[in-house]
Amino acid sequence: MSLVSFIGFALILVGLWGMLTRKNIIRIIIGFSIIDTGIHLVMVSIGYLPGRTAPIINSAVDKAQAASQIVDPIPSALVLTAIVIGLAITALMLTYAVRMYRERTSLNIDDYKELKW
Amino acid sequence: MIKKFFTIITVLLFALMVLPLLRQIVPFEELAPVAVAYAEQGPDQLGAANLVTSVIVTYRGLDTLGEVTVLFIATAGVGFLLRRDEEDQLPGEKNTGESTFETAGESALHSPREASELLGSGSMLLFPLLMLFGVYIFMHGHLTPGGGFQGGVVIASSMLLLMLARVSFHLNHLIISLVESLSGFFYVAIGVLGLVLAAGFLDNRILPLGEFGTLFSAGAIPIIYSLVGLKVGTELTNVLGTMRLTRAQQEEDV
Numbered sequence: 193m194s195l196v197s198f199i200g201f202a203l204i205l206v207g208l209w210g211m212l213t214r215k216n217i218i219r220i221i222i223g224f225s226i227i228d229t230g231i232h233l234v235m236v237s238i239g240y241l242p243g244r245t246a247p248i249i250n251s252a253v254d255k256a257q258a259a260s261q262i263v264d265p266i267p268s269a270l271v272l273t274a275i276v277i278g279l280a281i282t283a284l285m286l287t288y289a290v291r292m293y294r295e296r297t298s299l300n301i302d303d304y305k306e307l308k309w
Numbered sequence: 310m311i312k313k314f315f316t317i318i319t320v321l322l323f324a325l326m327v328l329p330l331l332r333q334i335v336p337f338e339e340l341a342p343v344a345v346a347y348a349e350q351g352p353d354q355l356g357a358a359n360l361v362t363s364v365i366v367t368y369r370g371l372d373t374l375g376e377v378t379v380l381f382i383a384t385a386g387v388g389f390l391l392r393r394d395e396e397d398q399l400p401g402e403k404n405t406g407e408s409t410f411e412t413a414g415e416s417a418l419h420s421p422r423e424a425s426e427l428l429g430s431g432s433m434l435l436f437p438l439l440m441l442f443g444v445y446i447f448m449h450g451h452l453t454p455g456g457g458f459q460g461g462v463v464i465a466s467s468m469l470l471l472m473l474a475r476v477s478f479h480l481n482h483l484i485i486s487l488v489e490s491l492s493g494f495f496y497v498a499i500g501v502l503g504l505v506l507a508a509g510f511l512d513n514r515i516l517p518l519g520e521f522g523t524l525f526s527a528g529a530i531p532i533i534y535s536l537v538g539l540k541v542g543t544e545l546t547n548v549l550g551t552m553r554l555t556r557a558q559q560e561e562d563v
Binding site: 208249281 | 347348358359376452522552
């Protein structure tokens with residue numbers, strides 16, 4: 193368990209807490225973003241190998257012995273994808289928030305009872 | 310009170326669920342077998358110095374195409390949800406809906422303040438540099454950290470600066486959607502070319518690999534990443550423009 197993965201898990205819990213306790217829709221979206229960031233940190237920390245360098249072949253990394261000098265490139269690629277998708281989802285959620293505010297002039301989640309049982 | 314209790318229980322249960330996972334994360338000593346294969350074969354096979362780029366653009370290129378599609382759909386969703394309201398609102402509802410929206414920031418909506426001298430001059434200075442930097446990032450995606458998505462975001466941020474600095478600035482939606490559609494189309498077309506000329510869909514070896522570590526190397530990777538960069542840049546600019554346009558439109562409608 194590395195420090196980065198621990199911080200990542202802590203951020204996931206903080207974000208979940210925020211999503212469950214806050215009433216303001218914008219704050220719920222911020223909670224989602226915090227969970228997102230936590231997951232990215234955990235994923236990056238899985239691919240990290242101590243004492244190695246970035247997976248780019250240049251003067252610092254020998255092409256023939258690259259496999260013993262670089263960190264795992266796959267989690268980096270996955271996190272890049274995840275960041276872009278997270279950005280798109282956040283933009284879409286904020287748009288929903290704008291739209292909901294236009295309908296009822298309220299950002300309080302308690303004012304939207306349609307899906308409540 | 311009881312709700313708070315349940316919230317605490319939920320978070321604690323979630324923590325219990327992920328705690329074993331957290332303990333299992335130990336720093337690896339060696340790379341995973343797939344990563345070893347990518348590291349050993351990647352540079353010679355694809356000619357890209359940045360292994361993350363070779364994974365994203367070629368080895369898992371189909372995933373990236375899906376990612377670009379998700380981004381496109383999200384952008385379309387933003388545009389759809391924030392479109393002009395007259396069409397879908399009943400005549401009676403229109404007044405109440407708009408008036409409540411205006412009271413929130415009436416003065417700001419009616420006369421947007423001109424940007425200060427500092428922001429105006431700063432954006433004039435920074436806009437071309439940011440644009441150039443974005444193009445640099447996505448063209449050198451196979452050599453340095455960066456690539457299409459990062460470069461596209463930098464380009465979109467330069468456009469955001471322009472939108473902030475100029476009240477009268479209007480996006481040319483024809484050019485934006487033309488660039489976006491064409492780059493998406495050529496991205497898929499290059500993928501299909503790989504199917505015909507090389508080993509498979511999105512294979513970058515349809516062009517000569519060139520000298521390792523130079524700008525014109527790694528086959529089609531710089532071209533694909535440039536197209537992705539243009540697409541992401543125009544898409545995000547479109548999102549920003551839509552979110553801004555709704556304010557301007559409200560103003561026009563009054």
